[in-house]
Every structure is written in C-alpha cells, then in structure tokens.
Amino acid sequence: MKRSLHTSAAVIPLRRQRDYRLLWGARTVSITGSEVSKLAIPLTAVTLLTASPAEMGLLTAAASVPALVFGLQAGAIADRLTRHRPAMIACEVVSGLAAATIPLAWLLGILNTPWLIAVALVVGTAAVMFKAANFPHLAVVVSPAQRTEAMAGLQASYSVATVAGPGLAGLLVQVLTAPLAVLAEALSFLASALLLRSIRTPDRHEPARSQGMWRDVVEGLRVSGTNPVLRALLGAGVTINFFAMTYVAVHMLYMVNTLGIPKGLIGALIACSGLGGLLGTWITTRVAGRFGENRVLLVSVLFFPLEILVVGLLGGPLWWKVGVLAVTGTLTGAIVVAFSTCMGAITLREATPELRGRVNATMTFAVQGVMALGGLAGGLLAEWLGLRAVILVSAAGIALSSLWIWVSPLRPGRVARHDTPSPERVP
Known part of the structure; x- marks a missing residue:
C-alpha cells in the first residue's frame, strides 16, 4: 500500500x-x-x-x-x-x-x-x-x-x-x-x-531496535563515516562550513573598512543571496531532474569559493564593487541552494530508513559544530595575517571541499549507479 x-x-x-x-x-x-x-x-x-x-x-x-x-x-x-x-x-x-x-x-x-x-x-x-x-x-x-x-x-x-x-x-x-x-x-x-x-x-x-543511547549514537557515527558517499558529503560539509565561518568572522570588517561599502547597502547585498536562493530552487529541480543530483553536486561545489575570492580581490569605484558583489552574491545564493538540496536528497537516498534520523543528526552536529571553530580561527588569523589574507585563505580552503566530492563514488564514471534511487523498504 x-x-x-x-x-x-x-x-x-x-x-x-x-x-x-x-x-x-x-x-x-x-x-x-x-x-x-x-x-x-x-x-x-x-x-x-x-x-x-x-x-x-x-x-x-x-x-x-x-x-x-x-x-x-x-x-x-x-x-x-x-x-x-x-x-x-x-x-x-x-x-x-x-x-x-x-x-x-x-x-x-x-x-x-x-x-x-x-x-x-x-x-x-x-x-x-x-x-x-x-x-x-x-x-x-x-x-x-x-x-x-x-x-x-x-x-x-x-x-x-x-x-x-x-x-x-x-x-x-x-x-x-x-x-x-x-x-x-x-x-x-x-x-x-x-x-x-x-x-x-x-x-x-x-x-530501529535500540541498543541503548550511546550505541545508537555510535551506529549513526559509524554509518556516516564508513559509507563512502555519506563520508564525502560529511567531509565536504565540514570543510565548507569551517572556512565559510573564517570568512564570516572578518567579512563585515573587510566590507566596511577595506572595500568602503556603506552599511546601508550591506543589508541589500545580503538580500541578493536570498533572491539567488529562490533562483537556485527553480534551477535545481530542473537540472537535477535531467542530469541527476550527483552531477549537480559535482559542479556546484566547484563554484563555492567564487564570491569569497571575488571579495578578496575586488577593487575599483563603489558602483563597480557593489554591482560585482550583488551579482556574485546572487550566484552564490543559487549555488548554495543547489548544493544543499542535492546533499539532502543524496543523504536521504543513501541512509536506510531506520538510520535516517541519526545520519542526519551526525551531519548536522559536524557541520554546525565546526562553525564555532572556524569563527575563532578567522578572528585569530586576522590578527596575524590581516583581513585580506584571511579571506583568500578562506576561498582556498573552501575550494578543498571539491576534493571530497570528486574522489568519492559520486564522481563521473559511477554517477549512473548512484543516481538511481534505492527502493523504499515496505514494512
């Protein structure tokens, strides 16, 4: 039924x-x-x-x-x-x-x-x-x-x-x-x-049959770490969030003090990311339906460093800087939605029904827990290297996340096997 x-x-x-x-x-x-x-x-x-x-x-x-x-x-x-x-x-x-x-x-x-x-x-x-x-x-x-x-x-x-x-x-x-x-x-x-x-x-x-809270938690950790696809998603998510937070820790200071962006325009630039997310929703469902979630993930992860790299290298008159930041912010909003959507769909596909709660909790725990470390690292590095250097380091660090995805079973050559949803278990 x-x-x-x-x-x-x-x-x-x-x-x-x-x-x-x-x-x-x-x-x-x-x-x-x-x-x-x-x-x-x-x-x-x-x-x-x-x-x-x-x-x-x-x-x-x-x-x-x-x-x-x-x-x-x-x-x-x-x-x-x-x-x-x-x-x-x-x-x-x-x-x-x-x-x-x-x-x-x-x-x-x-x-x-x-x-x-x-x-x-x-x-x-x-x-x-x-x-x-x-x-x-x-x-x-x-x-x-x-x-x-x-x-x-x-x-x-x-x-x-x-x-x-x-x-x-x-x-x-x-x-x-x-x-x-x-x-x-x-x-x-x-x-x-x-x-x-x-x-x-x-x-x-x-x-799922419970073996006690600790053993249940360990089982979720074990599956997330041993399943090659889930491990790749976990590694990429942790890498992205760590270096994203090193960027967040300094980007407001950099935008105001170095780029000279008026404070009133920063809110509008943040809204561009939200508008990009809506655009990404529309695009992702159509592209993923045609090419599969794996291919969308493989491509979207390559563009993650784009906005941060642009911020670190940007110069010129105010109108140019605001225009470029608006465009890259919109694109990044779409890219983040594409990546997050496909990551969630693949996680739901790879995790068995009795382990979905624990696998998702493990992912959430890791990618959110690392954010505090990333923010702390960003602030400390800025004291030592300066704001622009931290931003460029953040872009390079986020670029490393693509390695997790591209060396996993999600890479080309194995896409067809993993793009096929596994049958649902019927009680």
Whole structure:
C-alpha cells in the first residue's frame, strides 16, 4: 500500500499536493519568525537590558549549544519514534510558548538577560529535535522521485525568510518595540504547529531496535563515516562550513573598512543571496531532474569559493564593487541552494530508513559544530595575517571541499549507479 501511494503521488506536481504545501508553509512561517527574533532579541538585550559583552556572547552561543550537546542524541530519539509528526508539533508548541514569555516578562517588568538566554536554550533544543524528526518525516510525505524538488522547496523557505525576515523585523521593532516583536516568532511557531497538525498523510515509521543511547549514537557515527558517499558529503560539509565561518568572522570588517561599502547597502547585498536562493530552487529541480543530483553536486561545489575570492580581490569605484558583489552574491545564493538540496536528497537516498534520523543528526552536529571553530580561527588569523589574507585563505580552503566530492563514488564514471534511487523498504 505504501509503495502504491508513492507511485500515485509521483505523477502529481508538488505544488498540487496539499500535505507538502502544508509542510512547506509550516517551515516558511516558522523560519521567517525566527529571522525576526534574530534582530529583536539582541536589540532587547542591548537597548533595554543593557547587557554586557559577556552576556551578549552567552546569548549568541545559547542558540548553537543545544546542537552540540543534544544533536546526536536527537537523531537516535527520532529513529526510535513510530510517528515523527507529533514530536515536530510538540517542538513548535514548546518553542512558541517559550518565545511568548519574553514580551510577557517585559510587560510584567521581570525580563532580564538570563531569561533571554534560557529562552534561547529552550528554543534551540526544540529546533534540534524538530530537525531530527523532520528529515525522515519528509520521506513519508513525498515520494522518492520528488524528494530533490521537495528539498529545493524547503531550501526556498530559507531564502524567502532571508529576504523578508530582516525587513519585517525592522518594521516590527520600530512599531512594537523589540520585546513585543518577539511575539511574531511565538505566533509563527504556533501557526507552524497548526499547519503540521493539518497534514493527513499517514505518519508511520518502523523504529530501529535500540541498543541503548550511546550505541545508537555510535551506529549513526559509524554509518556516516564508513559509507563512502555519506563520508564525502560529511567531509565536504565540514570543510565548507569551517572556512565559510573564517570568512564570516572578518567579512563585515573587510566590507566596511577595506572595500568602503556603506552599511546601508550591506543589508541589500545580503538580500541578493536570498533572491539567488529562490533562483537556485527553480534551477535545481530542473537540472537535477535531467542530469541527476550527483552531477549537480559535482559542479556546484566547484563554484563555492567564487564570491569569497571575488571579495578578496575586488577593487575599483563603489558602483563597480557593489554591482560585482550583488551579482556574485546572487550566484552564490543559487549555488548554495543547489548544493544543499542535492546533499539532502543524496543523504536521504543513501541512509536506510531506520538510520535516517541519526545520519542526519551526525551531519548536522559536524557541520554546525565546526562553525564555532572556524569563527575563532578567522578572528585569530586576522590578527596575524590581516583581513585580506584571511579571506583568500578562506576561498582556498573552501575550494578543498571539491576534493571530497570528486574522489568519492559520486564522481563521473559511477554517477549512473548512484543516481538511481534505492527502493523504499515496505514494512
């Protein structure tokens, strides 16, 4: 029965599939709300609570700590569940309620920085669990033949949020004040929960036999490290994120102080990346459908260093620099979506159903955990080598990620075998 449902769904475009529209809408609403809070919560801490630099550092770190502390265990828990959707709904409800305490505490006069940090930890932990359950849940809602298109659509959610979120955040902060603007995030989480609750596709998953939390986690690590395709994706993801964060650590200083880009234009250049992501969504589904996810991955990874290299070498009048940065930012946005979409589709294809939660959690843990190290390395290297040198080193480092992909079974000559989706297991 499961296979026949997938077969029939395969001929229906995703945009006409009610449950996928609900899933996409839930993610878009939730992520856009989170983009609002990225501005509103720090502004609350700085302008209303006069947070110290140390407190701001703790507040910033609180968002990523759950992924490091709880990320691997979340994957093991997801693989034990017989149904993923209730866990996803619960995570959104908990996040919404936690975020709603910020404007409530402010109105009551009891809001402080530790309160903001506690909320960030709760929301971050719920987000880790949500992502662990959402990855295998996608395989239930979408047929194997449409997973790349579905992944691209979900990547588009991030692009929409990147374009709309900052502007919406600025408007809400101006009209409502920063603490009340956080209410938009709370409402977005609750709206997401309602949309997920409306999905009708049967949510059935045959859980993996648990051998204990530690052994379950180790099994996910083992599979991710021994499967040659998953190992290549993991290595490339870690390499890209490490050197991307060395770049992020210094690029704002470089853009303002060295290139002389006005601060008001930096937001517009960031929006170009979001627009590029939307373009990449449209292109990726069509190109991957014709040439396969492997070939798209092989090509897209070669272009990852482009924007960073251009930034490091750029000079000339302001109009030229802004124009070049807008073009390369748009292209990079499209490239990132193409790579991320195909990476997700290949991971879903290579991991067996009972291990999808743990494999995805291992990938997330590694590629997010290395970001802190990359940011620290970028700051320290800038003190020693200078800003431009760090940017060029970052471009060279990201270029190394292509080696992981091109020496793996994804390379030409083996593409045909790995582009064929493996049959779904039927309970």
